[in-house]
Amino acid sequence: MNPAADRVAPFYAVEINQLANARERAGLPVIHMEVGQPSAGAPAAAIAAGQRALAECPQGYWESGALVERIDAHYRAVYGIAPGATRIVLTMGASAALVLAMTVLFPPGARVALPRPGYPAHRNALHALGFTPVELDCGAATRFQPTAAMIAALEPAPAGLILTSPSNPTGTMIPDAELAAIAAVCAARGIRILSDETYHGITYARRARSLLEYDPEAVIVNTFSKYWCMTGWRLGWTVVPEQLADAMHRFAGNLFLVPPTLAQHVALAAMDEQAELESRVATYARNRDLLMGALATLGIGRIAPPDGAFYLYADVGDLTRDSLAFCRELLDATGVALNTGRDFDRVHGDRYVRISFAVTTDETLQAIENLVAWLKRRKRA
Ligand SMILES: Cc1ncc(COP(=O)(O)O)c(C=O)c1O
Structure with missing residues (x-):
């Protein structure tokens, strides 16, 4: 095998x-x-937009510039930051974004830290791609999330860290001050952060901050699957630092060509259905x-x-x-x-x-x- x-x-x-x-x-x-x-x-108006697109467009290979611009505007509106359209790459869900991000961000064979409990595909994808997952035992005392102290204590420093806030499976979020402290420890130790922001938008007490607010060099993964209720449409995106943008675009094109065309029409309309x-x-x-x-x-x-x-x-x-x-x-x-x-x-x-x-x-x-x-x-x- x-x-x-x-x-x-x-x-x-x-x-x-x-x-x-x-x-x-x-x-x-x-x-x-x-x-x-x-x-x-997906919201009713988004489905209707998809039906119109089916009737009017041939559904060939396509990337929606309007959708990328709209995602950039979403960062401005929600997080007060503007990554710029060139840094945003559309993908087939967060799943494809994760594979692309891991491959572009971490050197071959790298050790990558991640919380346990955590989303199993993080660990499994790291394994499948030849990286070494380093699990951080995150119990009830830290609400199942990693802390800056845990990352500071890792010897040797891993090449990367995966964060998921809100988390799957616990729904817990890393407090804002702790996120800032984690970003600072990682910057000091040369640890690259991959932030899986799949559950942003679905929060109960305070809004989730993007890691980009603390670390402009972080790679962000997000998706239309959860907040926008579009799991089967297979559409997400990643935001990468300027110096990785070219590599990410090339890599995404070679591995997946383009994300699903119809899903892009639906997602653009869904973004207006708050x-x-x-x-x-x-x-x-x-x-x-x-x-x-x-x-x-x-x-x-x-x-x-x-x-x-x-x-x-x-x-x-x-x-x-x-x-x-x-x-x-x-x-x-x-x-x-x-x-x-x-x-x-x-x-x-x-x-x-x-x-x-x-x-x-x-x-x-x-x-x-x-x-x-x-x-x-x-x-x-
Ligand atoms: C933390 C996390 N990341 C990524 C994904 C994958 O999402 P997508 O449907 O966008 O591939 C999931 C799905 O459950 C998830 O929980």
Whole structure:
């Protein structure tokens, strides 16, 4: 077997999703809280723009200059910074942006630090590309996020650091002052930062700051998948420092030619649909509060309240030492599909589950009802 294939670990969310889909095919109800995607699709006006584009344009290879300009304007409006269009490269989702960014930013074989728990594709993509992931053990004490002190203590200094704030799987954010301190430590130690800002826009208390506000040399990855609810359209972008822009454009073109044409039309229109998108964030906020309240009454209270994204990372260590078996059992008994923490943390993940609450509030209430009844039955058994 190709050694790169050997280096890629399984994705348990996919396994649970397949079990959930099989259950649905058998005519049984499922509440999908195992996958990290909004249950609603792109805004209605964006879909309409896509339909017009389908009727009017041949859908050939194409890159939307207007979309790149619009993303640049988004940085000005949201973060008060203007990277400039030449530094923005459109990609097939954050996933392609990550592969491009890792390859352009880090020297071959580099050691790259990243938080554990964290998004599994970060670790797996680093492995597949021949880099060495250096996992930072980020527990509840630091709300599952790395600190400047952790990075200062790494010996030798890694070549790179991946940050994800808000995080998948915990939804926690790195405090602004800590982000500034991390940027300063990295600058002093020559560590290049790749900031995965996939969940920006979905926050509950304060807006997320872009790492570009602290480190103009950082590489940023973002996507239309989450805030804009366009997971299947496969469109994202990266912002790179001026000196890497040419390499990034060349590399993106050679690996992927262009991002999907239709998705670019839809995304440009979606960027003007803030009212509809903000109402979805308000739904996630309601679901978050309902779940936090319910889990506390069930004795599943060891949760770092999510500041953003649409995930709760719950410690179920009092109920199980095998959260994958726990998720399978729960799905089987109730139709509620969650993901095991094992995807995000191969050391402690067996005592955690990740709950994705980007569903409707009715589904959230139903999931809570099912969970409460099941845990009562389980306790009695
Ligand atoms: C932190 C993080 N980065 C990247 C991605 C991939 O997103 P995309 O759909 O844009 O490829 C995800 C998807 O869940 C994610 O959670």
